Amino acid sequence: MTVECDTCDVGAAVFVPPVVVETHDIGTNPDAVQRFTFTRMQRIVRGFCPLCSGPFDREVLGPMGESDNQRVAIAHTCEECGYVVKTTAVVLLTDHPAVVSMLDDAGIDYRDIAFWRRPQGVEYREQLPSEEPLRLRLSPVSRTSVSHS
Secondary structure, three states, rough: EEEEEEOOOOEEOOOOHHHHHOOOOOOOOOOOHHHHHHHHHHHHHHHHHHHHHHHOEEEEEEOOOOOOOOEEEEEEEEEOOEEEEEEEEHHHHHOOOOHHHHHOOOOOOHHHOOOOOOOOOEEEEEEEEEOEEEEEEEOOOOOOOOOOO
């Protein structure tokens, strides 16, 4: 299934089992897809393959484009079954305590963020200062840079 944000250029191809689509009215309840995808991404971020529960190996693929809201691509490959998931690096930070706190201060519940939709008013640039160890810097677009380590 491909889902796209209705207010920006973000989109994602996501695997959604037929039972999720069949048992939820996706047209009137699109949050069912978001909740399913969020739960699946939590497993991936924590290093578990959503297919076989094997461990993931992560590889930085590099920047995705040259725009102001540039993203850094990460490939997660299951060491057991070979399943590959590609995400942006920011997905790895979504439930980091500092990020959760920052979003909460802005009135945003991180659990409600769909991976194909940026929260309203949240624009950032991902920068990769180091791959070993992996470090990611998020900087607000058109604002003063803020970094967390």
